[in-house]
Amino acid sequence: MTLKKLDNHPLFKFLRDNPKATVGFILIFTIMLLTLGAPMFTRFEAGFRSDQYRVAPNSVFILGTTQLGRDVWAQTLYGGRTSLLVGILAGVIAVTLSTVIGITAGYFGGIVDGIITMVINIAMVIPQIPLLLIIAALMGGVSPMLIGVLIGFTSWAWGARVLRSQTMSIRNREFIYSAETLGETKLRRLFAEVMPNMLSMMSSAFVGTIIYAIMAQATLEYIGFGDPLSVTWGTMLYNAQNTAALQTGAWWELLGPCLGLIVLGSGLTLINFSIDELSNPKLKAQRIMAGYYKAKKAEITYTKAGETE
Amino acid sequence: MDRQIVFSIKNVTMDFQISGKTFFSKKRTLRALNNVSFDLYKGESLAVVGESGCGKSTLCRIAMRFYTPSRGEMTYNGENVHKFKGNPLRNYRQKVQMIFQDPFSSLNPLHSIYYHLKRPLQLYHGYKGIELKAKMNEALEMVGLVPPEEQGIKNPHQLSGGQKQRAFLARILAIGADVIFADEPTSMLDVSIRLGVLNLMNKLKREMGKSFLYITHDIATARYFSDRIIVLYSGHMVEWGDVDKVVKHPVHPYTKLLISAAPDPERETLAKLEVRDDVEKEVTMWTPESRGCPFRNRCPVAESRCADDFPEAVEVKPDQFVRCIHAKEWKTENSAASEKPERNQPVG
Numbered sequence A: 001m002t003l004k005k006l007d008n009h010p011l012f013k014f015l016r017d018n019p020k021a022t023v024g025f026i027l028i029f030t031i032m033l034l035t036l037g038a039p040m041f042t043r044f045e046a047g048f049r050s051d052q053y054r055v056a057p058n059s060v061f062i063l064g065t066t067q068l069g070r071d072v073w074a075q076t077l078y079g080g081r082t083s084l085l086v087g088i089l090a091g092v093i094a095v096t097l098s099t100v101i102g103i104t105a106g107y108f109g110g111i112v113d114g115i116i117t118m119v120i121n122i123a124m125v126i127p128q129i130p131l132l133l134i135i136a137a138l139m140g141g142v143s144p145m146l147i148g149v150l151i152g153f154t155s156w157a158w159g160a161r162v163l164r165s166q167t168m169s170i171r172n173r174e175f176i177y178s179a180e181t182l183g184e185t186k187l188r189r190l191f192a193e194v195m196p197n198m199l200s201m202m203s204s205a206f207v208g209t210i211i212y213a214i215m216a217q218a219t220l221e222y223i224g225f226g227d228p229l230s231v232t233w234g235t236m237l238y239n240a241q242n243t244a245a246l247q248t249g250a251w252w253e254l255l256g257p258c259l260g261l262i263v264l265g266s267g268l269t270l271i272n273f274s275i276d277e278l279s280n281p282k283l284k285a286q287r288i289m290a291g292y293y294k295a296k297k298a299e300i301t302y303t304k305a306g307e308t309e
Numbered sequence B: 001m002d003r004q005i006v007f008s009i010k011n012v013t014m015d016f017q018i019s020g021k022t023f024f025s026k027k028r029t030l031r032a033l034n035n036v037s038f039d040l041y042k043g044e045s046l047a048v049v050g051e052s053g054c055g056k057s058t059l060c061r062i063a064m065r066f067y068t069p070s071r072g073e074m075t076y077n078g079e080n081v082h083k084f085k086g087n088p089l090r091n092y093r094q095k096v097q098m099i100f101q102d103p104f105s106s107l108n109p110l111h112s113i114y115y116h117l118k119r120p121l122q123l124y125h126g127y128k129g130i131e132l133k134a135k136m137n138e139a140l141e142m143v144g145l146v147p148p149e150e151q152g153i154k155n156p157h158q159l160s161g162g163q164k165q166r167a168f169l170a171r172i173l174a175i176g177a178d179v180i181f182a183d184e185p186t187s188m189l190d191v192s193i194r195l196g197v198l199n200l201m202n203k204l205k206r207e208m209g210k211s212f213l214y215i216t217h218d219i220a221t222a223r224y225f226s227d228r229i230i231v232l233y234s235g236h237m238v239e240w241g242d243v244d245k246v247v248k249h250p251v252h253p254y255t256k257l258l259i260s261a262a263p264d265p266e267r268e269t270l271a272k273l274e275v276r277d278d279v280e281k282e283v284t285m286w287t288p289e290s291r292g293c294p295f296r297n298r299c300p301v302a303e304s305r306c307a308d309d310f311p312e313a314v315e316v317k318p319d320q321f322v323r324c325i326h327a328k329e330w331k332t333e334n335s336a337a338s339e340k341p342e343r344n345q346p347v348g
């Protein structure tokens, strides 16, 4: 009875209708559970050092240890926390900036739009990774959070541009004019009529920035611009590289952070796909119709086979 | 019935600057409306017909204050629409509303039908709770969206085009509008649904005394729904007056062309209308510098003097006005003809 009720719950319906989202959510949920609940899954602290150096995975050290005797599994779990946090921080900063900037430009138009568009275009042609490298190099070892902030402040331009054009096309839709004839204030038109139509785009930009930020952070740290003492997936890779882990056959040192990055990245990407499907029902219809034709084809071949008998 | 003017448009001219906004391009101005004047009475429907681009929507948009006219003024109950501020503006927003051409984009896709009705009821009537719900259902029932509890929770994409337009009308009713600018309200609907929406508007006009400015390019529905008609050509009023007189006995060459293009079994005389094919069919762009009759390069009976001035209005019959150099002759001919037993229809 209760199971049936649960089955009819809108959330479950949504998940059944959107397999991509379901897989994505499961991946993300797993990562969240493992990283945020790290103490439940490992006996060791992130900074724990054992006296066993670079041992292969065994029952005590699930993913083995590093050259310095650190537990790879524990570091992966605790390092994932930082990566997630950095990603979310960068995502929040970038999406806030691009929303405010893009919507202001698109909604108010005129000279405001002209100036903002120029700023957006300038920000877009600045190459991000080199810029990050320069800033990181100037500041010496950069802490993970600072990397998040840097990424947030350097990656808003693309989102701002997309949101600007989206706002412009929505602003000229008739329901916005209709809200004006109803006597809604300009601000209310913006927040109650324009913004809701923007949510899917904003969330997809948010998820996209998180992916980008996590990868960019790992890259920066891997090539040595991070703070080597912090525990993140990037610094783990950096340390593994420095201690020639692969050359000495200690593949397990790379397994943790690589798997983490892959699972997190693909989970977020899948969620982004399903956001796209939600905001553009055509994509979903295509998927469903493809399934339908497949089923129909199977049916036809089936009946044909039946006829010949 | 005493005829009370509710909305009046006086010599409205609307210029759009279509290029020349930047330093490099030459300044070009398009005159979308030229000296348009008419009155809208309480409880009547006034049709505005004309081909695409003749300025019909612009007229609505000026009335909705999206644009300010370059010259002339619009008045609501005698007061200039574009001078309203504060409370009078609020009152105007409540009383004068517009139906948009495209029901697929005049409702916000992310809000339910109930939400669309809730806002005006809160904004202008302060309804809350059960009362609000009752009023929303009442409006839905009035436009035939039943059962209201079922239709109200739907989002616009779950309704058909005709239902959307009905939902929009329900919103206008909920606001409490008296004057409704209907910008081709049925042009995006299936023919079979059109009549339903028109009948609904007719009911609102008859039973609730609402005034309609009915914009259309469909002469048949104009005649069905309206009392008077204005024929607009390239922003100019070329013929206007009683709808039966204009549709049955059009005088202006453009009106004749328009009506001959619409199939109508009742019409006897206009079957063979000469159309000039030696000229460009394109409507020339009207600019503030343009002179003469706007129809002259498509007109089958144009003369050289048509290029000088746009002829003054002539009342060819009681409540039928025409602006064409031939209107005067037509009038004298016609009054002479009407003394004879059989009436013959002049051509051109």
Ligand SMILES: Nc1ncnc2c1ncn2[C@@H]1O[C@H](COP(=O)(O)OP(=O)(O)OP(=O)(O)O)[C@@H](O)[C@H]1O
Residues within 6 Å of the ligand: B016, B017, B018, B030, B032, B051, B052, B053, B054, B055, B056, B057, B058, B059
């Ligand atoms: N904001 C604007 N800027 C420049 N030109 C405009 C603007 N709005 C309308 N126009 C021009 O004014 C003319 C009249 O346009 P309008 O939309 O009023 O036509 P319409 O009679 O409603 O046509 P349709 O039947 O296609 O809806 C057109 O030539 C159009 O290009």
Ligand code: SF4
Residues within 6 Å of the ligand: B252, B253, B254, B293, B294, B295, B296, B297, B299, B300, B301, B302, B303, B306, B311, B323, B324, B325, B326
């Ligand atoms: S004024 Fe001249 S050009 Fe214009 S409609 Fe009359 S005859 Fe034709």
Ligand SMILES: [Mg+2]
Residues within 6 Å of the ligand: B056, B057, B058, B101, B183
């Ligand atoms: Mg129009």
